[in-house]
Amino acid sequence: MLAPEIFNRWRVFPRLIAFYMAYMWNCFNTYFFSIPLTEQSTTALAQYGLITATFVGFAKFYMETGDKSNAKNI
Numbered sequence: 001m002l003a004p005e006i007f008n009r010w011r012v013f014p015r016l017i018a019f020y021m022a023y024m025w026n027c028f029n030t031y032f033f034s035i036p037l038t039e040q041s042t043t044a045l046a047q048y049g050l051i052t053a054t055f056v057g058f059a060k061f062y063m064e065t066g067d068k069s070n071a072k073n074i
Contacts, residue, residue, distance in 0.1 A: 017058075018058070021055055021058055021059075022055070025051065025055045032048050
């Protein structure tokens with residue numbers, strides 16, 4: 001049987017969320033850069049910046065969190 005502490009150390013759900021966010025960010029990049037430059041507006045650029053900042057912020061938060069007790073065993 002898998003102990004909850006071991007499952008928590010694997011950080012399954014944050015990793016699934018990170019993979020989903022990376023996939024959605026990739027889809028959004030593909031969509032945004034497929035729009036001709038003449039049709040892009042300032043609002044679209046602001047939306048791109050907001051979504052990119054959200055992804056980068058989540059990645060930073062994810063990398064800084066985790067099981068601190070494992071750090072000394074590395």
